[in-house]
Amino acid sequence: MRRALQALVFFPRGGSAQVVHHLARALPAAGWGTRIVAGSLGGPGDPGHARSFFGPDADLVAVPYDDAVRAPDPMRASPPMHPSFEDRPGAPDRVAASLGADVAEHMASEWGRILAAPGVLDGVEVAHLHHLTPIHEAMARVSPGLPVVTHIHGTELLMLDEADAGASWPHTEEWRARMRRWAGASTAVLASSAPAAADAERLLGLDTGRVRVVPNGVDLRLFAERRAAPAERAALLRRWLCDEPRGWSPAHPVPGGVAYTPEQIAPLLDPRAVTVLYVGRFTAVKRAALLVRAHARAREQLGHPLPLVVAGGAAGEWEGEHPADAAARSPWGHEVFLAGWRAQSELAEVLACSDVMAVPSVAERFGQVYVEAMAMGVPVIACDAGAPPTFVEDDPASPERCGWLVPPDDEGALAQALVEVARDPAERALRGGNGPPRARARFSIEGVARTVADVYAAAASA
Incomplete structure (x- = not known):
């Protein structure tokens, strides 16, 4: 069984976490095991608790954010709260484009420490990084030769769209440059639909055709046709x-x-x-x-x-x-x-x-x-x-x-x-x-997993 790392800076609360979860369960049938690194918030049974979300059998490295949300500045805690692509006043996860270079460096350094911990990258042939986040910076420092598959989920594109529409965050251009650099350095870039791929190419300065469309898969055993009496x-x-x-x-x-x-x-x-x-x-x-x-x-x-x-x-x-x-x-x-x-x-x-x-x-x-x-x-x-x-x-x-x-x-x-x-x-x-x-x-998750496995194999061989 070959091994990929799926990394998600966010604690489970949105569609990208579901994508990671579905792929982790379906990829072994296509020849790839998955180690998940993800944020976590709350205790067992809480919706943001990574182990509860991904399951007891997942090969999981959970990054706890509980201390960060209680810290005077969550973004400077250790580990720091993840940045957000949404601007919600008072939220502990502040919008990325409002964060200066010192905070961005702190997050990259902290995630470098997480990725470099014993066992995290053992046997990993491909890093599948979800969203464009400081994990990219950390991975480039910790394992510069490891192929990176970047998965665009859309919220990062929404932040750039809002900036283009006039949102006045003080560090937008710094984050735009980082995100473009991370995407451009990736071995492969995935998006879930043709419109998302076109937006990614437009907003991230990628060549036309650079982004591969891989739809999100559905577990058809769970979501099987039925009506309740x-x-x-x-x-x-x-x-x-x-x-x-x-x-x-x-x-x-x-x-x-x-x-x-x-x-x-x-x-x-x-x-x-x-x-x-x-x-x-x-x-x-x-x-x-x-x-x-x-x-x-x-x-x-x-x-x-x-x-x-x-x-x-x-x-x-x-x-x-x-x-x-x-x-x-x-x-x-x-x-x-x-x-x-x-x-x-x-x-x-x-x-x-x-x-x-x-x-x-x-x-x-x-x-x-x-x-x-x-x-x-x-x-x-x-x-x-x-x-x-x-x-x-x-x-x-x-x-x-x-x-x-x-x-x-x-x-x-x-x-x-x-x-x-x-x-x-x-x-x-x-x-x-x-x-x-x-x-x-x-949209069968089994078919999607086979496509992702092909992407991994091509990235590893490249």
Whole structure:
């Protein structure tokens, strides 16, 4: 078994951690074992705890951030808190482009120490580095001859896009230069979609065709096509929202800060209800609050419940308007339910209890949750922007249609799509039924792992 190192500076909380996890489990069948180096936050069972996330059998080097988040300056702790590509006031992980050369050097030095620790690089033939971070600088110092496969996930590109749009961070150009240098020095560069690859080449100064498109894979054993019976739906929703709540709001920013009584979840259990699911972090590009406002407009036109279950958002993390605040202002806010951050296995459970998944993200470089929903037979509503149009077919004349695409930031169009979904069960069933074969053909994690294994082999031989 050949060995690769997958390194992720962040603690598990987003799509890149899921990519690392899926690949680590699937690559051995393609001839490559994986050692994971990743950030970690919290204790066993917490969503950011690396061992709990990656599993007891993972070959894992966890980098704890618990002391850093309590330090006077988390970015100067040992080990330091990771930098962010998102600018959230008051967050311990400050946006990278606001950090000066001294902090960047401290992070590179600390990660050099982590990578140079006994056993971390033993037997490693390829370093698979996720995102563009100071791990690149550290790896170049510790093992300059080790081939590097850089995996672009999109948030770093969003930071550069925001800078180009006028964000005034003091050290943007220094970080742009670093990120370009790290990408340019990589043996291979991967992105999850053709739009993401084009953006990476544009923003990082890479030659056209330099970035290879490798989609994120889906575990089709977990996300297998199925619909939950009414009794199963009722039991899961009572457990998630009443018995074991994890919802939260700005006023109560801890898991379980928002909980519901059995009487309050009655709209979800109404036999006429069409249940909409949102899954994702509460970052600005996801537009969760926009969905809540569109939900109110759609509900005005319907004569039956249209409950919206909002799953996601690491406790205390949000940008812009929080969906709880949008729900508080909505006349139909009593049909909006905050379910909190959930493990991926739990996501499969709630997808089976949903009629449609709607995530109106305006800058999705891939969109793992759309493919997972499609794999389970749940039609999706996405924006006609970024990567989703490359795999969500919404042409009403196409026999392969599997979802709806709406213009970005068009609240009215999003509301109308929700109305169409709610009023036409036959169309929901048709589009939902077209999802699983498309997901199996294009996004099986086993097929993706074979492609990544080929990239590793080529990088190692180069």
